[in-house]
Amino acid sequence: MLDARRAAASAARLVAWHRDPTVVQALRSAAAASIAYVIALRISPEAAPLTAPLTALLVVQVTLYATLKTGVRRVNAVVAGVLVAIAFSAVVGLSWWSLALVIVASLGVGHLVRADEFVAEVAISAMLVLGVTAHGTLAWVRVVETLIGAAVGLAFNLVLAPPVWVDQAAGSIEELARRVRQLLLRMGEQAAGRTAHHEAAERLHEARRLDHDIARVDEDLRQAEDSLRLNPRVREGLLNRVVLRTGLDTLEICTVVLRVLARSLTDLAREREPEPLFSRETGAVIERLLSEVADAVVSFSVLVTSSASTNAESAEDRLTAELRQATATRNRLAEMLLAEIRREPRQWQLQGAVLAEVDRIIDEMDTEHRSRRLLEELDRHTREQRDRRPRLTGLRDRLPRRGNRGTRGTRSR
Incomplete structure (x- = not known):
């Protein structure tokens, strides 16, 4: 063995x-x-x-x-x-x-x-x-x-056609999502207990270091995008490029919001030290909410890197369910924070900022929001191609079109 x-x-x-x-x-x-x-x-x-x-x-x-x-x-x-x-x-x-x-x-x-x-x-x-x-x-x-x-x-x-480097870019995107997930889980654990200011500041530094991970993933994605261009083995090069690029853009926005969230928790820890950031019940709900958002981030990365339509559909269903659950937890947290602020209005701006930042992350990963973004990017690329090569585009439009081959997986992305 x-x-x-x-x-x-x-x-x-x-x-x-x-x-x-x-x-x-x-x-x-x-x-x-x-x-x-x-x-x-x-x-x-x-x-x-x-x-x-x-x-x-x-x-x-x-x-x-x-x-x-x-x-x-x-x-x-x-x-x-x-x-x-x-x-x-x-x-x-x-x-x-x-x-x-x-x-x-x-x-x-x-x-x-x-x-x-x-x-x-x-x-x-x-x-x-x-x-x-x-x-x-x-x-x-x-x-x-x-x-x-x-x-x-x-x-x-x-x-001897060179390899298509999509798998490497997809792996980098999923690895980035897992790092975001681990950071969200640690931030949730801190929100549920007594967190010293220096510990919260360490999470803020981790969130800032995600910028370097974004740069490395962007480099891998650029190589993957070049490998899809003019490659005879790829049918849907434009669609694959747009799917991966918009997915990385969404994760980049989420990391920026996560950095702001870490900043809010750090400021809250400084203001409330040595008291806990939140009450025991509210802290537990925040921990669960960040855990659910963390799982949704990983599911989102699986969705944007899925090649087959069946895998994409199952990933989309899982992401939708996780976002629905996270939204329900978020609504419960909003009610609890409102009750706490009414009892004790200290640092209500920071507590409200935590809720607003989680809202932004959930909204960025929403499947309807992503579908609109994909359509906008595809339309933009089509317009740019028509502007660059108007004669070639006109000739291609006049040619008879073949069925709907090669559209598998488009719906789910």
């Missing part, structure tokens, strides 16, 4: 290793660069045509969309630099002032042709070509090697 568990753990680590973006990028880049070098050896007159593998190394990215974007920009930058060098070498030779002019002109041309991160490559290509006598030969050799590397990089990602 122990050997079987060890074997299963080793297999799981191997699968995770093969799915790691860093490992995948290293293996794909090395393979593409080697293939580009072998091809360039047969075509280029240079003994060591390193421009081809260098281009392939820079072109091959973790996602197909990034590969296409990088390939076009790099070829654009190299060709622009070669043309600038040819133009200058026909008029002036290589000197300190001509080199300075070439660099300035190349950087300017790089911005004009929108080379973006490869603007420096325009100047590098121009300097290398201008620095030799047989500039015409070197120019064409450099262009050919660049085209070889770019073609190999693009073909590598087209033939």
